[in-house]
Amino acid sequence: MTDHIQEARRILAVNDRGGYTVPTDRLYPFQWNWDSAFVAMGFALYDVDRAYRELERLAEGQWADGMIPHIVFHQPSDTYFPGPSVWRTKHGIPTSGITQPPVFAIALRQVHDAAGEGARERTLALYLAALKWHRWWYAARDPEGTGLVALLHPWESGSDNSPAWDAAMARVPTTTTTPVVRKDIGHVHADMRPRDEDYRRFIHLVDTYADCGWNPAEQWARAPFKVAEIQTTAILLKAGEDLEHLARLLGRTEEAEEIAAFNALSRKAILGQWRPALSRFVSRDLVSGADIEAATQAGFLPLLALDLEAAMASAAVAEMRRWSAGLKVAFPTTKPGLAAYEPKRYWRGPAWGIINWLLIEGLRRNGEGAFAEELRGSTLSAIEREGFAEYFDPETGEGCGGLGFSWTAAAYLWLKRGGR
Numbered sequence: 001m002t003d004h005i006q007e008a009r010r011i012l013a014v015n016d017r018g019g020y021t022v023p024t025d026r027l028y029p030f031q032w033n034w035d036s037a038f039v040a041m042g043f044a045l046y047d048v049d050r051a052y053r054e055l056e057r058l059a060e061g062q063w064a065d066g067m068i069p070h071i072v073f074h075q076p077s078d079t080y081f082p083g084p085s086v087w088r089t090k091h092g093i094p095t096s097g098i099t100q101p102p103v104f105a106i107a108l109r110q111v112h113d114a115a116g117e118g119a120r121e122r123t124l125a126l127y128l129a130a131l132k133w134h135r136w137w138y139a140a141r142d143p144e145g146t147g148l149v150a151l152l153h154p155w156e157s158g159s160d161n162s163p164a165w166d167a168a169m170a171r172v173p174t175t176t177t178t179p180v181v182r183k184d185i186g187h188v189h190a191d192m193r194p195r196d197e198d199y200r201r202f203i204h205l206v207d208t209y210a211d212c213g214w215n216p217a218e219q220w221a222r223a224p225f226k227v228a229e230i231q232t233t234a235i236l237l238k239a240g241e242d243l244e245h246l247a248r249l250l251g252r253t254e255e256a257e258e259i260a261a262f263n264a265l266s267r268k269a270i271l272g273q274w275r276p277a278l279s280r281f282v283s284r285d286l287v288s289g290a291d292i293e294a295a296t297q298a299g300f301l302p303l304l305a306l307d308l309e310a311a312m313a314s315a316a317v318a319e320m321r322r323w324s325a326g327l328k329v330a331f332p333t334t335k336p337g338l339a340a341y342e343p344k345r346y347w348r349g350p351a352w353g354i355i356n357w358l359l360i361e362g363l364r365r366n367g368e369g370a371f372a373e374e375l376r377g378s379t380l381s382a383i384e385r386e387g388f389a390e391y392f393d394p395e396t397g398e399g400c401g402g403l404g405f406s407w408t409a410a411a412y413l414w415l416k417r418g419g420r
């Protein structure tokens, strides 16, 4: 075992708060949804019981309507804003009121495969939680049955501060009823974080939805921010494929058919978002009705869930190579050279281990193993040089944001063994 593998495992152990893993101490002191799914896949490589625990603890936060929230506040902490009193949700354990990318079922399949048949009951319980969540996505976030699911808050994308949201967020008022008391800039440099004005808009949305009592239909009607989003839908579709696989394995044929129908709908809808002139996919702003053409990593995430025609895949990869040219660490979350590109501010340029992980899977699926290997090598050496930072400046390679970060540790473990 190399030191880096040991160090990755040590970080996951240090960030353990009792069967769940915080992303990093202080900056993110609770359980985060998609972070935990990546962490569970990391644990699946050496401690399958702990991998199940991670998902089980996340599922404790699942709402009666099926939504799995983006944060589960298992224990109090005063180092993060907005805490439970801002969200005003009604679930037994305090949670946030929005969700995050549904990596859960992708993780569950990996955890189940690592455990083998003996873990059928444990898998079944989590499978049912995932199924309920996928149904929620299609009912609450795609009520018109388009196949693309919509986000009502940028934080639901996991790419919280992406330039993809700039135009849609500019319409969101900066007024809040909740006083904005930022804690993040006490932990990391303000230049790496969103601006105050962005935070007021983020909280305006939270206030608006809390005033709807978190009722999905009311939120849908009142949402000032509504984006049919390509990265989230691609993750939902890949998770849907894994969920369908589990449904068949567990002998739940009718549910498998239901999931297959969701998948077929999303597959077609995502394909419809391909823009040949851009060599990537685009999201749609449901308030303005316009395509979101901002050049971000999300445009390539559909590789994860689609088997593209060879010409489309090679056009996408040629574009990815253009974005990556001359960078110390790929893959940039915003196209270098654009006005919106900021190599150190989070989600506006930096490279992230977990995004690379998903892109690598997508490249392999589409027969682009060579670029996948380059990206894997670039990610591993960035971590080996700089440590387990939240993300990396693609130009200098510098580790930025929070340190001792759980999902970077999980990504290292996963990518080091070669991926799937």
Ligand code: GLC
Binding pocket: 023, 028, 032, 033, 034, 035, 157, 158, 159, 160, 161
């Ligand atoms: C930030 C990221 C989000 C992540 C969270 C915890 O908010 O934007 O994707 O889940 O941190 O790591």
